[in-house]
Amino acid sequence: MDDAQTLKRRTARVSGLRVAAVALAAGTALAGCSPAKTEASPTDLEIVVRNDGTTVSHEYRLRCQGEQVGEGSTLPTAQAACVLLASDPSALSPSTDQNRVCTEIYGGPDTADVTGMLAGRAVSASFDRHNGCAIDDWSAAAPLLGDGALGNR
Numbered sequence: 001m002d003d004a005q006t007l008k009r010r011t012a013r014v015s016g017l018r019v020a021a022v023a024l025a026a027g028t029a030l031a032g033c034s035p036a037k038t039e040a041s042p043t044d045l046e047i048v049v050r051n052d053g054t055t056v057s058h059e060y061r062l063r064c065q066g067e068q069v070g071e072g073s074t075l076p077t078a079q080a081a082c083v084l085l086a087s088d089p090s091a092l093s094p095s096t097d098q099n100r101v102c103t104e105i106y107g108g109p110d111t112a113d114v115t116g117m118l119a120g121r122a123v124s125a126s127f128d129r130h131n132g133c134a135i136d137d138w139s140a141a142a143p144l145l146g147d148g149a150l151g152n153r
Contacts, residue, residue: 042070043062043064043118044063044116044117045114045123046060047061047113048113048114050109050112051109052109052110053110053128058146060074060075061075062075062082062116062144067086068082069082075146077143077144077147091140091141092114093125094141095137100133102131102132103131104131105131107132107135110129111127112126112128112145113126113127114141127141
């Protein structure tokens with residue numbers, strides 16, 4: 001085989017590889033353009049608020065599919081709560097940082113418990129207002145605690 005024939009074969013192989021590479025890149029790019037069908041796992045929470053700290057004042061149910069309110073929700077602030085949980089699920093996790101500096105301001109006897117499933121995982125959170133940090137946590141979760149939180153103050 002002479003040098004001219006070898007050069008033609010190499011050129012043909014390189015051209016074939018280039019075509020394959022371009023086709024692969026185009027296929028990958030087109031696959032990235034197709035709409036992904038990833039649905040958020042449903043959220044189904046029970047919320048119990050005790051304005052005096054002991055007696056149940058309000059019981060709510062919150063159901064969300066991402067930012068959308070699900071059927072059966074009874075929480076008056078359901079839309080705001082679903083948006084909050086979709087954008088910041090940590091709002092349902094009061095801080096447990098032992099080094100957090102908190103003011104000793106009493107915010108009242110109010111308590112709230114939230115249990116159920118958040119985006120497909122089990123959660124259980126309790127809120128109160130015993131100091132400045134707890135008041136901040138309560139405020140961050142306010143849409144989850146409904147209009148009944150803090151009674152009629």
